[in-house]
Amino acid sequence: DTEVTQTPKHLVMGMTNKKSLKCEQHMGHRAMYWYKQKAKKPPELMFVYSYEKLSINESVPSRFSPECPNSSLLNLHLHALQPEDSALYLCASSQGQGAPAGELFFGEGSRLTVL
C-alpha cells in the first residue's frame, strides 16, 4: 500500500470546470512533487515544494495552480484545462534536505480526462 494518498483516483472535467487534485503524506517528508505522465511516456516534473515553499515550477501553464497548505498536504487546482492536459497526475514526496534527492514515494495518481 502506498503511503502517499491521492484523491480522486479518476476525474472527468469539462474545459470550463474548476477542480482540484489532492495529495497527502504522513511520513514527515518535507519535499512534495507534482508530476504529469502521458501514456507510454516518463513522468514530467511540474512543481516541487520544499519545506512548504514552491521551489520549482517547470514553466507550467497558469491553468495549473499548486498549493501546499501544510507539510502533509499538496493540492493542484485545475481551471480552464485543455483536452491535451488529459494525463495521469502523480504526487510524490521525499524526505527533503539532507536525504537522497532521488528517493521518491509516489501516490497511485489521479487519472484526469478533459472533455
Place this chain on the structure above:
Amino acid sequence: RKEVEQDPGPFNVPEGATVAFNCTYSNSASQSFFWYRQDCRKEPKLLMSVYSSGNEDGRFTAQLNRASQYISLLIRDSKLSDSATYLCVVPLGGNKLVFGAGTILRVKS
C-alpha cells in the same frame, strides 16, 4: 545530448534469463542515481539506488560507470513478475529529478 537516455526496448526474454539495461546521463556533476520500476497503469516505485560503484539486492545489480557516464541494471534469473518498465532517474540538484524514457521488459514463459 539528452539529460538521460535509455533504450526503450522492448526487451523480450525467457524466464530464467539474465538481462541488462543501460542508462546514459549528461550531467557529470550528478552523484547519485536511481532505478524505478513502473507496472502498467501504476505509479513508479523505487527499485534501487546507486551512489558509488554499485549496489546489489538479490537478483538485481546496479552499476555506475562515471568515466563513461552510464548506469546499468542487471536482472538475473528473470521472473514473469519482473515484466515492467524500468526508469532511470538522475537528480540535477535542488530536488529536480529527470526521468529517462524507460526500458520495457517482457519476461515470457
